[in-house]
Amino acid sequence: MRCLAGILIAITAVSAAAAETVEVAIRDFRFVPARVSIRAGDTVRWTNQEKRASHSVLFTAEALESERLFPGESWSRRFDGPGSQAYRCGPHPEMEGVVEVRGD
Template sequence: MLFSVMKAGWRVLPCAALAFSVAATSLPVSAQQTVEVAIQNYRFEPAEVRVRVGDTVRWTNQEKRTSHSVLFSPEQGGESERFFPQESWQRRFDAPGQYPYSCGPHPEMKGVVVVVAP
């Protein structure tokens, strides 16, 4: 399948995958996207994002001085490293489903990534 070839290429050789996807723009294959979530005032903004299988979500810490993490259940990937103001962390989602998460040091911070089939 074209889609799985692109995914494999992306993992191994990002430049080649980029060139390939540019060449393939006339085909009905949706490009993988990166969806942004800001972390500010102890909140994930937006708290809920919907993405397609193969998309990446990037969380960026926009606090002045607080570090955060992105904590999924152990079955859904566990916890990111802590990241500091102006740093970001990203993750690609390869299976459809609901991925609720919180912040390791601040359990009251909640968010969810909803991954739908492409």
């Protein structure tokens, strides 16, 4: 039993360490990079690096939108299921991005 508990703790530690946070910058009215490929369970963090402009991150298919992000502010979302998720900026529809979630 003691051994099994140790193995379970080890497995939990490994899977927790494997989950990553991928950074996307928002600058010059663009998401940089516009396309990220992540693994299920990873988190994407968007950070507004503009001097003045504010933006949001809007997943239209789910009607899910971040708060308005002012310069220096961030917003994170974890992605659990595989698939390709398109998003754009709420106030600037021409700003587009894609989060591709791999199932592996």
